[in-house]
Amino acid sequence: MIIGIVICAIGLLPLFLALSISKVYNETKLSVGMIICMILITIWQLDIGVLYFKDVLSEDIVLFLFKLFHGGSTFILPTVLYMAYWIINNQPSVTEKTNWLTKMSYALFTKKALIGFTIWSMVVYFISWTNLGITGLGVANERFTSNHYFPEYGTLLWVYFLHMAAIVFFLLVVCVLSLRIRNSHFKNFLMGFSFNALVLIVLGALNFIPLTGLLTSSIGVIIFSVGSIHIFVKFNVDLKIHSYELMEKQKKLDYTGQLTGSLIHEVKNTNAIIKSFSRLLNNSGDLTERDKQTLEMIGRSSEHLDQLTDNYSAYMKSSALAFKTEDLVEIISESIEFSAGMLQENKVELQFINTYSPLNVYLNRTNLEQVFINLIKNSVEAMPEDKPEKKITISTEIDDKNIIIHFIDTGKGIPKDNWVSVFDPFISLGNKKRGMGLGLPFVKKMMIEHLGDINIVESSPHGTHFKLEIPQEGMLNGGNYQKPIEYRLDNA
Numbered sequence: 001m002i003i004g005i006v007i008c009a010i011g012l013l014p015l016f017l018a019l020s021i022s023k024v025y026n027e028t029k030l031s032v033g034m035i036i037c038m039i040l041i042t043i044w045q046l047d048i049g050v051l052y053f054k055d056v057l058s059e060d061i062v063l064f065l066f067k068l069f070h071g072g073s074t075f076i077l078p079t080v081l082y083m084a085y086w087i088i089n090n091q092p093s094v095t096e097k098t099n100w101l102t103k104m105s106y107a108l109f110t111k112k113a114l115i116g117f118t119i120w121s122m123v124v125y126f127i128s129w130t131n132l133g134i135t136g137l138g139v140a141n142e143r144f145t146s147n148h149y150f151p152e153y154g155t156l157l158w159v160y161f162l163h164m165a166a167i168v169f170f171l172l173v174v175c176v177l178s179l180r181i182r183n184s185h186f187k188n189f190l191m192g193f194s195f196n197a198l199v200l201i202v203l204g205a206l207n208f209i210p211l212t213g214l215l216t217s218s219i220g221v222i223i224f225s226v227g228s229i230h231i232f233v234k235f236n237v238d239l240k241i242h243s244y245e246l247m248e249k250q251k252k253l254d255y256t257g258q259l260t261g262s263l264i265h266e267v268k269n270t271n272a273i274i275k276s277f278s279r280l281l282n283n284s285g286d287l288t289e290r291d292k293q294t295l296e297m298i299g300r301s302s303e304h305l306d307q308l309t310d311n312y313s314a315y316m317k318s319s320a321l322a323f324k325t326e327d328l329v330e331i332i333s334e335s336i337e338f339s340a341g342m343l344q345e346n347k348v349e350l351q352f353i354n355t356y357s358p359l360n361v362y363l364n365r366t367n368l369e370q371v372f373i374n375l376i377k378n379s380v381e382a383m384p385e386d387k388p389e390k391k392i393t394i395s396t397e398i399d400d401k402n403i404i405i406h407f408i409d410t411g412k413g414i415p416k417d418n419w420v421s422v423f424d425p426f427i428s429l430g431n432k433k434r435g436m437g438l439g440l441p442f443v444k445k446m447m448i449e450h451l452g453d454i455n456i457v458e459s460s461p462h463g464t465h466f467k468l469e470i471p472q473e474g475m476l477n478g479g480n481y482q483k484p485i486e487y488r489l490d491n492a
Contacts, residue, residue: 003148004052010218011045014038014225033083034232038225040079043072044204045221051149054139062149063137067129073204074125074160077167078118080197084174085109087186108173117166124163132156164205171198184400185238192231200224264309271309275302326365327358328403328470332394335372339380346380346390353395361403361470363450371446374439375407375466382411382464398472402452407466414459423454 018038047069050062057065088109107113127133132154140150153160171194178190203220281287282295336350343350376392383390389410397404414422423444447454452470459465 004049007052007218008046008049010221011042011049013042014045014221015042017225017229018042030083030086033079033086034228037076037079037083037228040072040076041200041221041224043069044076045072045218047072048217051137051151054147054149059137059149063134066137066149066151067134070128070134071125074128074163075118075121076197076201077163077170078114078121080167080174081109081114081117081170083193084170084177084190085111085114087190088177088181108170109177121163124159127156127159130154133160164201168198168201171201185235189231189235193228196224196227196231199227267305268309271302271305274298278302323362323364325360326363326368328361328363328368328405329354329356329359329396331363331365331368332372332405335369335376336394338369338373339376342377342380343392346383348380348383348390348392350376350392351394353393356396356398359396359403361450363470364446367446368450371443371468372407374443378439379407379409379411379464382409382413384412387412402469402471405468405470406457407468408463410463413461414456414464416459419456419459422456 015038018035047066050057050065050069053062133156135152135154137149138152140148174194175191178187178194181187181190200217200220200223203223204217206216278295278298282292282299287295332352332354336352339350372394379392387410391410393406393408395406395408397406423440444454447468447470450470452468454466454468457465457467
């Protein structure tokens with residue numbers, strides 16, 4: 001009985017950790033899956049622990065409790081599948097599937113598959129209540145573990161073995177698929193959790209050998225519980241640190257906007273005083289012709305300053321954005337369609353290459369569309385009429401943390417000394433006949449509003465390469481893979 005108490009006490013470790021998780025980390029569905037998994041591990045251990053209460057409980061009660069707690073190991077499969085399903089399907093996009101094995105693996109992690117394996121687990125659990133699953137209890141005499149009950153299985157024992165083999169198979173598939181996840185936080189968690197679960201299942205399978213005395217699963221429970229909680233806490237801490245960095249970046253942006261707004265307000269007030277005194281001087285009758293010309297120049301300068309502050313105010317007010325999850329592929333495609341007339345008029349070819357569909361991002365649709373329209377317009381205007389090749393190429397990529405859009409044109413380029421200043425308001429490179437120099441600054445501002453950025457990677461007389469980045473964290477809404485698409489607008 002003492003050994004049974006020890007096994008049950010070890011089994012309470014996952015339950016204790018699950019309760020701790022529920023109080024600290026309760027923001028996502030992944031936390032729910034982790035808590036359910038820990039509770040099932042506890043039930044599994046209780047299922048083994050009751051077999052050591054031979055001297056305290058009757059055989060009928062022990063058999064009833066063993067069948068009741070047998071659901072702990074049985075329902076591990078749909079729980080593991082749920083957690084993998086949530087992570088894999090909540091990536092911002094799914095990469096290209098290169099072979100039939102990868103395609104089949106992704107097909108297993110769907111909502112229909114999750115429902116199907118849950119029903120299958122219920123069938124396996126129901127069989128364990130019949131004589132086809134568990135017929136009764138025998139007594140095992142072992143040197144180290146004393147007398148204890150040992151379950152006797154029926155003719156459908158192979159169904160349970162098949163069920164456990166399916167769990168091992170799914171864990172191996174999860175390990176393989178986790179390598180294809182671009183986000184390092186989710187990848188490390190999924191790989192670590194899968195490995196710990198495999199160790200637990202393998203050690204638990206040794207319980208079917210009487211010589212082990214049903215103790216190996218307790219070792220597996222300790223390894224699984226400590227290891228899984230470690231990677232789960234690290235996973236959440238890493239995400240919170242990155243989210244905090246993004247929030248700090250947004251706070252700095254908000255502060256800069258408020259400071260700029262205050263400066264604009266003070267400039268307008270001071271300018272109003274200058275205009276008032278100019279009018280007073282202009283109304284006096286003892287001014288020379290030169291004085292009048294000077295006052296006229298002061299008035300024109302004051303009006304220009306008013307226009308600048310008004311334009312900058314409108315530019316700053318664009319920060320009041322409404323965000324929701326949208327497909328970035330659709331955003332870029334619509335921007336290309338809006339720019340079709342300008343591209344055709346200037347005989348510019350545009351190619352959009354994308355291998356992700358959908359590419360879901362938390363964004364403001366209108367302003368992000370304007371980002372790409374401005375970039376296209378800016379590139380078209382940067383291409384000399386006698387340029388032999390007029391082409392814009394837009395392509396997508398996903399790295400460890402960001403969604404990346406490469407925007408490459410064949411314009412006349414931007415001098416390296418201007419790679420930073422070109423994003424400042426009212427700065428023009430002199431290659432445009434009109435405009436106030438707010439196109440690229442607006443693009444820069446909008447990318448920062450989306451907690452991303454835009455920079456020039458390379459620029460020469462042969463063209464310019466812009467790199468736009470939008471972070472994945474907080475913007476995960478997943479989607480199904482489709483064939484790579486290539487959008488081409490050829491106006492040559």
